[in-house]
Amino acid sequence: MRPTAAAEPFPGFDAADxxxxxxxxxxxxxxxxxxxxxxxxxxxxxxxAFDRILGLVPHKGEVLTQLSSWWFDRVGDIVAHHLLATPTARSMHVQRCDVLPVEVVVRAYLTGSAWRDYQAGRPVSGITLPGGMRWNEQLRRPLLTPSTKAGQGAHDRPISCAEVVELGLVAPRLWQQIEETALALFERGRRICAERGLILVDTKYEFGLCDGRLTLADEIHTPDSSRFWFAGHYRELFERGQGQRKLDKEYLRQWLMDHGFLGDGEPPAIPAEVFDQVAQRYISAYETITSKQFAASGDNVEAARQKVLLYLSGLQSESNEEGNVGSDQPPRRQ
Ligand SMILES: Nc1ncnc2c1ncn2[C@@H]1O[C@H](COP(=O)(O)OP(=O)(O)OP(=O)(O)O)[C@@H](O)[C@H]1O
Ligand SMILES: [Mg+2]
Structure with missing residues (x-):
């Protein structure tokens, strides 16, 4: 794998820009x-991680943008999605939708927070699982374990599918459509990952309504939103009760937990090598899933910002010419 330490990570925009x-x-x-x-x-x-911003991972934004875009191209027959164009290496021009206030999590294995709930004797998003299950065990079928979308600084809270409807977060018929869609997307993701020797362990989708139509928003099947394990090592590591080989954010979560951080209080100082290790895993996830070599744009922070601002000014002058902000939209892809 190629070194990533030299890349200048992109912190984002300042309000002043x-x-x-x-x-x-x-x-x-x-x-x-x-x-x-x-x-x-x-x-x-x-x-x-644990709903807190903890640092910068070189190339991460480019990897997430390009991987999501790759996946959106492969699920359009299942559900409409928000992506219109990827004008720069780390930006997506999307259809705005009213995002539903629920993170739609699908899990095929008992791991992460679901395992922690199970071990503590709690149901997993309202589902009581059979006794005697083991860490990282495959579930009989993929489960939907939604959580609320908490505001900044707050933690998302797991809720049951029944509660999503009872609390009025999503209307019953729409929720049923979301359940079916999420499971179909997950099945597509699992199949494609399996062809590449990876297990899609679990993932999170965000859905919204756009002109009343269910639309997949945000990102899809990235190492930020999903866990990926190496299929070839799964059985042996599982039988031995050892952690899985993985290509996702869990590497950072595990490092934090090993240093006593579970989301509350002051996070420990994270060495640059840890962020570089995360970068290697993200790039590797992209390359394994897409079977393409990751090509970094090479943009420094200033160039990345300028490219975005240029595209943005193009959008603005288009809408000014129309005299009607936002009326001149590219066609929405399916
Ligand atoms: N098509 C869309 N229309 C409207 N909002 C969207 C769309 N796609 C994504 N979003 C929202 O944009 C935000 C993406 O930012 P980011 O992933 O940094 O947020 P987050 O910190 O994960 O979530 P949040 O800010 O909601 O806690 C999310 O709030 C997501 O719900
Ligand atoms: Mg997000």
């Missing part, structure tokens, strides 16, 4: 420019 009159917001990982009924979502190299 944002042109006047442009609406701008920041998630933990993404910076978002609002352009009428579309968004320009710029994925920074920020990494979060």
């Amino acid at each position: 944002v042109p006047r009159g442009v609406a701008f917001s920041r998630g933990k990982v993404r910076d978002i420019f609002h352009c009428g009924d579309t968004l320009l979502i710029v994925t920074s190299d920020r990494i979060s």
